[in-house]
Amino acid sequence: MELSGRVVAVTGAARGIGRALAEAAASRGARVVALDRDGAGAAETAARRGGTAYALDVGDAEAVSAAITRIEAEVGPIALYASNAGVLERDPDPHLATSADPEQWARSFAVNVMGHVHAARALVPLWLARGGGAFLGTVSAAGLLSQIGSATYGATKHAALAFLEHLAIAHAEDGIRVAALCPQGVDTAMLGAASAAARDGVLAPAAVAEAALDGLAAGRFLILPHPQVAEYARRRAADPERWLSGMGRLRRAMLAEEP
Secondary structure, three states: OOOOOOEEEEEOOOOHHHHHHHHHHHHOOOEEEEEEOOHHHHHHHHHHHOOEEEEOOOOOHHHHHHHHHHHHHHOOOEEEEEEOOOOOOOOOOOOOOOOOOHHHHHHHHHHHOHHHHHHHHHHHHHHHHHOOEEEEEEOOHHHOOOOOOOHHHHHHHHHHHHHHHHHHHHHHHHOEEEEEEOOOEEOOOOOOOOOOHHHOOEEOHHHHHHHHHHHHHOOOOEEOOOOHHHHHHHHHHHOHHHHHHHHHHHHHHHHHHOO
């Protein structure tokens, strides 16, 4: 899609993929709005490209609605909303799959799922009224595969992907473009050295951001910066038992390597 002169809002923009998305959009001529719970970090991102910044907790429905209303009034109509903010809550006990407590589950759902839902609830009616818009949700390869070491991350990323699919099914004919960005290992603070994703190719945030915007421009729903993820998803769907067995072996190998 053409971004020059159009408003692009990016959540989780203080660092990592969010900052890279904001910079990539700005390089294509967009008027960028950086959003993050870390308001100072968002402001730093915006200052690098002459954009605008607001502090925002994407898990707060009223705050998300207010931020979107403010952007529309002060900056202009949002053409692309990059719903990128996410949180990874690792299993407190890596040997126990049920060790995450209810508070961890609540935080993960609030950001990784409801962050998308709150934004879409505010934006879709606006886009329906003016004939279109674009919603880019950062999910993860974990939304297609799994996440060793974090029950909350794997479950919420699956839910996020399902919600984005629902949006795409319902509103593609209304001119609303929906895309799910599903990278694997990315060189950000969220990537642990012992993670499964770190073993299979780590990309720079800038490369992921460019892949995201290129995929959006090409009209793809599923954007896979790591092409091997498509093959993994195919194997998982074709033989679930073999996939689970292989992932179990990988988990055991990772636990054996821990100091």
